[in-house]
Amino acid sequence: MKAAVCESFGKPLVLSEVPAPSPGPAELLIRVSACGVCHSDLHLIDGEWRQWGTRPPFIPGHEVTGVVEEAGPEAGGFAPGDRVGVPWMQFACGECAPCLAGAEMLCAAQRGTGVTVDGGYAEFVKAPAAFVHRIPEPLDLVDSAPLLCAGVTVFAPLRRAGDIAGKTVAVAGIGGLGHLAVRMASAMGARVVAILEEEERGDLVRGLGAREIIFSRTEKIRKRLSVMGGADLILLTAASASLFEQCVPGLGVNGTLVVLATVAESATIVPASLLQGGKTIRGSVTGTRDDMDAMLRFAAEHGIAPVVERHPLGSVNEVVQRLRAGKVVFRAVLVP
Numbered sequence: 560m561k562a563a564v565c566e567s568f569g570k571p572l573v574l575s576e577v578p579a580p581s582p583g584p585a586e587l588l589i590r591v592s593a594c595g596v597c598h599s600d601l602h603l604i605d606g607e608w609r610q611w612g613t614r615p616p617f618i619p620g621h622e623v624t625g626v627v628e629e630a631g632p633e634a635g636g637f638a639p640g641d642r643v644g645v646p647w648m649q650f651a652c653g654e655c656a657p658c659l660a661g662a663e664m665l666c667a668a669q670r671g672t673g674v675t676v677d678g679g680y681a682e683f684v685k686a687p688a689a690f691v692h693r694i695p696e697p698l699d700l701v702d703s704a705p706l707l708c709a710g711v712t713v714f715a716p717l718r719r720a721g722d723i724a725g726k727t728v729a730v731a732g733i734g735g736l737g738h739l740a741v742r743m744a745s746a747m748g749a750r751v752v753a754i755l756e757e758e759e760r761g762d763l764v765r766g767l768g769a770r771e772i773i774f775s776r777t778e779k780i781r782k783r784l785s786v787m788g789g790a791d792l793i794l795l796t797a798a799s800a801s802l803f804e805q806c807v808p809g810l811g812v813n814g815t816l817v818v819l820a821t822v823a824e825s826a827t828i829v830p831a832s833l834l835q836g837g838k839t840i841r842g843s844v845t846g847t848r849d850d851m852d853a854m855l856r857f858a859a860e861h862g863i864a865p866v867v868e869r870h871p872l873g874s875v876n877e878v879v880q881r882l883r884a885g886k887v888v889f890r891a892v893l894v895p
């Protein structure tokens with residue numbers, strides 16, 4: 560099969576012919592329809608996330624959709640022809656403290672698609688049936704690929720926030736994650752405030768359902784959010800310490816800021832500023848399998864599709880460059 564292989568960290572991917580994976584008894588072989596290109600892939604390809612256990616050669620890609628080609632005898636319930644998706648998490652032990660506490664995405668024994676197991680920058684991928692998700696109609700298999708990572712990453716904290724109808728939800732950073740957060744929060748009935756750097760995507764973001772837009776280069780986030788009574792929830796989807804610092808004072812009473820981006824630099828906040836108003840700062844990473852299935856149903860029912868650029872798998876290195884340069888609107892998917 561055709562695949563884009565990371566043969567050494569920090570180098571362009573190599574398009575090559577490799578053997579198609581052969582599924583075990585409880586696994587599925589999936590013909591890939593599309594695979595989203597996530598920011599995490601850049602960190603993995605560059606060797607910045609070796610703590611996950613990633614070692615070249617490997618095939619990246621953890622936002623995979625496709626059609627079941629072959630189902631092992633113990634791959635309960637799946638059959639050839641089924642529409643499915645494969646996310647980052649393709650194994651969690653089910654026995655450790657986080658798994659037992661309903662937070663399997665924090666399992667230390669976790670295996671990741673395109674991380675420690677070959678991923679979706681390829682014509683075929685295999686995965687354990689227990690961690691494969693059905694893609695409901697009428698979601699398009701190609702367009703919906705980014706739901707498998709970007710979608711669940713923003714849906715899980717929105718879901719945990721409870722009833723956000725009529726509440727003020729700010730989304731800071733409008734890329735792959737942020738644009739889906741705007742659509743989902745808006746479908747849940749929130750007053751959505753999008754926080755963007757550049758003015759050029761303003762109209763596009765309004766079209767996604769943002770009621771208000773704050774341009775962080777020229778406007779004070781705190782001031783604009785205060786006029787609205789402060790944000791009940793802020794989702795930080797851009798890896799920027801400065802944006803984090805500017806968002807904290809924009810929280811309203813009992814407001815929560817959820818960090819979803821891998822902000823790897825230090826940020827400064829005044830801890831006392833959290834006291835008055837009982838504010839919370841927390842982090843969130845992907846979601847559980849239940850979050851994923853709920854998100855896919857929600858997206859199908861509300862007609863929420865990612866806005867994607869479709870590119871052939873053969874253009875993978877150009878696509879990676881576009882993503883590095885911040886030129887992708889809003890998510891790129893590779894079609895083998």
Ligand SMILES: [Zn+2]
Pocket residue numbers: 597598599600621708709
């Ligand atoms: Zn991802």
Ligand SMILES: [Zn+2]
Pocket residue numbers: 651652653654655656657658663666667668
């Ligand atoms: Zn576990």
